[in-house]
Amino acid sequence: MSVVFIFIVMLSRLLVTAGNDTVVERSAQVRKISQEQRLVADLFQNYSSIIRPVMNQNETLIVTCDAALQTIADFNQKKQYIQTNMWLRLKWKDFNLQWNPDDYGGVSSITVPLDLIWRPDLHLHRNRNKDTSGISSISPRLTSSGVVYWNTPANIMSPCRYDASYFPFDEQHCQLTFSSWSYNYDAVHLRVSNSIADISNYQDNGIWDLLGMLQVVNTTYYTCCPKPFSVYIVTIVVRHRPLFYLSNLLIPCCLIVAITMCSFLLAVDSGEKISLVVTNLLSLVVFMNNLSKAIPNSSDGIPLMIQYIAVTIAIVTISMLATVCVLRIHYRPSLAKPVPAWLKKVAFVYLPPILILRVPAYKMTPATPAIGEPLREMPSSSDAGSDGGTTLANFVSINRRLRCLTARCKRQDAAREIVAEWKQVARVIDRMLFVVFLVVTVSLTMGILMQSKPQTSPEQIEIWQQPRD
Incomplete structure (x- = not known):
């Protein structure tokens, strides 16, 4: 009887200890969530997503661009356009979105909806898909230093002039041009982290061989505006696989x-x-x-x-x-x-x-x-007898026929x-x-x-x- 009582007491203590640990873990999780909520509330209390995030309005905001090609979905030679799936990786610094991680329980980065923050209004020039820009509204990641990382997938459909001079041994250079629609070079300056884009995750295409993917930022003037704009250009270089046509x-x-x-x-x-x-x-x-x-x-x-x-x-x-x-x-x-x-x-x-x-x-x-x-010449008939004349005539006739034959x-x-x-x-x-x-x-x-x-x-x-x- 005493043994059973001791067993019941020990089992009760174990259950109480496990319950206390669960309560502690839940409390810690609640505290962590509440820290992120408090951080978001503090960051966006007086934040405006329509104002360019710079200390001085004369200051130029630098946006770093990078592209990672996933697939070439289609290259229509008759209609002369290329459709690609890629990742656009943008990075910039928003001084309004800085915090000290120690003040918020060690939270060093958070993910927020895209509509809450300012973002560069990158626009694809000569977009063939009129219904959408092709750039998804994926939530960006904010870091405590104020750096914003926006890695978003994009389904790009852009015209690509097809040069068939060397078909089926042709090589095509397709350019995808992006730029800010509202901000000129003085307001938003684009730059690339590497002149060669990322093709490490590219999936092979059965018709085209990907030779390379280059990226560069140029300065372009438009007739509408006196100041230049920063233009981000991605060049996809592909070559026809000629085996099918051969x-x-x-x-x-x-x-x-x-x-x-x-x-x-x-x-x-x-x-x-x-x-x-x-x-x-x-x-x-x-x-x-x-x-x-x-x-x-x-x-x-x-x-x-x-x-x-x-x-x-x-x-x-x-x-x-x-x-x-x-x-x-x-x-x-x-x-x-x-x-x-x-x-x-x-x-x-x-x-x-x-x-x-x-x-x-x-x-x-x-x-x-x-x-x-x-x-x-044969003897005349006067020199021959009557029988000889007949023979001679026959001989002449036979000789004439032999000559003709x-x-x-x-x-x-x-x-x-x-x-x-x-x-x-x-x-x-x-x-x-x-x-x-x-x-x-x-x-x-x-x-x-x-x-x-x-x-x-x-x-x-x-x-x-x-x-x-």
Whole structure:
């Protein structure tokens, strides 16, 4: 019985002690909250959020600006605007919001609603979103020294002039310009903490590579006002990721040109040479139509890819005309003139070794149908008998017919030789055109790739992407 009584007494003391500790903690929390409430009441008792927080009205208030890019939500090339999500970090000193932490229970910083304090009226120039400025009204943090830290998210939609000259290897520089709408340079002076903005938390975009993000403060004059304004400029430098366009436009275009060049390797008497070239030409026109839908309609410059496809279309068109000429040479009528001697020399002597082409040996003199030798004079019929006259007449008739047959055969052989020579000339020209178009196409492709070199050096990009201190 005594043991049970002792156990009940000890349990009661433990419960009383725990209750006292809870009361002490709640009392401390109440005291802390009351200290912050008292601090806020004291700070904003005679505070005005519409007056610039300086001791002397001739004094310039310095606002430090910094930006941290989160994502590139959209870069519309046709409508030429960029939409980004970022953090704007502003800092300034408000002498009216200073206190001694010891007087308020050690409270050194507080967070208050944005509407309670004065803030710089930063405005985004050329804001594409007319419904909102894009800058959120996040509560700022006040410190006992009077420094105000306002870190607010911003959804920025601003025009960005798209330069498609080097598409799809283009590099774009988009500027976001902020300035105070009411205060000139003498009243509010903006400055940056670092010339390179913060991109440490940037999330990669599948279409654009972020090369860097720069920030600077300039002084700008406006026609409305005699005094200058301080302007905060953020420049986002991005580069197109060309893999999609290379795999869907450039490589198929190169393959179409290669197939077109292969038409010169087909047999000249093949009936599908023209059909193949015309089909490739229509394919290139479709490619150009699809590409024109992806880039803005601008007269500032012709995009690199458009130049390439346009020149490729010209090459395919010329190849079609060349194929028509080759077919016309190949199918010359049998009564055509012989191949000129100079053309024979070029087509059968000089070009075949260069083109690695074997040609049959032909005479370098034009073939002319020869007529048989004149008949030898035969004895007159007066010198022969009656039987001899009949035999002689038959012999003369047979000889005349043989001469005609021989001449006809020689003319046919000469005509066939002329046709064969023209066909061989067409074959040599076909191979020569293949080599010429191959050289032109390879040179064009290399020239396009040489023009697509990066506009910003890798060393400069490395400097932009270094971690900030």
